Amino acid sequence: MLELQNISYRVSTPEGETDILKDVSLTVPDGKLVVFTGPNGGGKTTLAKIIMGLATPTAGRVIWNGEDVTDLDITERARRGISYGFQQPPRFKGITVHDLLLLAAGEEKLSKDRCCQYLTRVGLCANDYLDREVDASLSGGEVKRIEIATILARNAQLMIFDEPEAGIDLWSFARLTETFEQIHAKHASTMIIISHQERIIRLADEIAVVAGGQIAHRGTTDEVFPMILADTLGGCPVIERKEVTL
């Protein structure tokens, strides 16, 4: 179980100190799928980075499986089963897609079949990609999908995906949604997905709307979704609808 206790994150800017997150508390039970949504700049990515250990909160604690991991770095958290997919993933010159999958799976060998399974789930063909370097020759959407495939290969206990829909075509998006649905159905992993997509939001056990550095709403999809839609009508659009028919 993941527990965020009174998390605050304050940064210094030329204009002075700003609170990016203000006293955020949240519990994510094992095997659940929680979606963070909300307007751009609300603090979702910052919250994900704090869970992964890429940012240190100015106040508050991160508790994972009963252990206080607030002072542990990303490697130590990864060892404890937490894994995060960047909103804008880094590239790795000289490292192939196959290398990355191998590293993620933590195995010495990974059959082409297994690699193919991970890549297919994100809408990529293994034959075209396995030997490609994860460098500037790949598009943003391709790098993003490869990173999602590595998270799937890692089979982590807690998977955090930051806007997995970004740069993904409708067909791959449908595949990916199905994959999330399958993982969730097995309750094998706990998932936090940052998303603006209705289809992903509808998979959630719980939605947390992060706005202004706080959890503005929290509840089941049935409770929160109508509120989000109502807010959308008021101005700032939070939800995108990707119509997918297979």
Ligand SMILES: Nc1ncnc2c1ncn2[C@@H]1O[C@H](COP(=O)(O)OP(=O)(O)O)[C@@H](O)[C@H]1O
């Ligand atoms: N290190 C930082 N220094 C200054 N501002 C930051 C820093 N990190 C995040 N922010 C600001 O905090 C706000 C929340 O960012 P972010 O967590 O990326 O939001 P979201 O993912 O919800 O769009 C944004 O306005 C962003 O510019």
Ligand SMILES: [Mg+2]
């Ligand atoms: Mg973000």
